Amino acid sequence: MLKHYERGLSESEGRWIQKDVRSGRTRIRRYLWFSLISSIVVCLAGVPLALWQATKDPNLGYLAFGTMGIYTVIIWWVYWKNGGETKRHLRSLKRALEVNRVHVTHCQSSEMVEAEELEDEGAEYFFQVESGKILCLCGQQYYATRRFPNADFELVEIWTDDHPVSWTIVCHGAKLTPTRTISKADKERLLRSEGYPKDMEVIDGRLDQLEEIILRGER
Secondary structure, eight states: OEEEEEEOOOHHHHHHHHHHHHHHHHHHHHHHHHHHHHHHHHHHHHHHHHHHHHHHOHHHHHHHHHHHHHHHHHHHHHHHHHHHHHHHHHHHHHHHHHHOEEEEEEEEOSOEEEEOOOTTSOEEEEEEEETTEEEEEEEGGGOOOSSOSBSEEEEEEEEOSSSEEEEEEEEOSOBOOOSEEEOHHHHHHHHTSTTOOOTTOEEESOGGGHHHHHHHTOO
16 A cells, blocks of 8 residues: 555654754754854953964964964854754754645555665565565665554654655555565666666566566556
């Protein structure tokens, strides 16, 4: 079974977003305090040193003051960069609470084929979701866990207006063991075919004919 639908935020998801918002605010305060303390330390240590250098050679004094200024600029640039990213994420989280929209892909399957990973592309699974439909999942977000891959799972995305702010796998059933594994050599051969499916793509057919379907380029 494969089903796509939308719903509102659950109580636990709402709490998670609120917790993440509080955590983000704490991070911003820490960035600010770190930047302030670092700037003060640079000034307290740098100004006397620069003045001392200036008494020996004015050029050395100018160099010391310039170095101190560069360090201060770097400190606040890092704060601006990290703080800005965190603030944007907080705005997205708050908007997600307002939008109250969750995209869910619910998959139930009793048969699954795994493909061995090439380099660092991530895990890859093919689930028989209906008698003639196969769901492909591939990527680093699908690495096996204590419960995944699972016979009954949901891919849950919490959305703002135009992009997701959270993605997770929720497992409901038993851990699923692959019926077989596609070797790296066979996968490399299949990848040369234009019919190799992408993440979240559904193709027609049965798992026992998977390689033939991919090589024929069927969808």
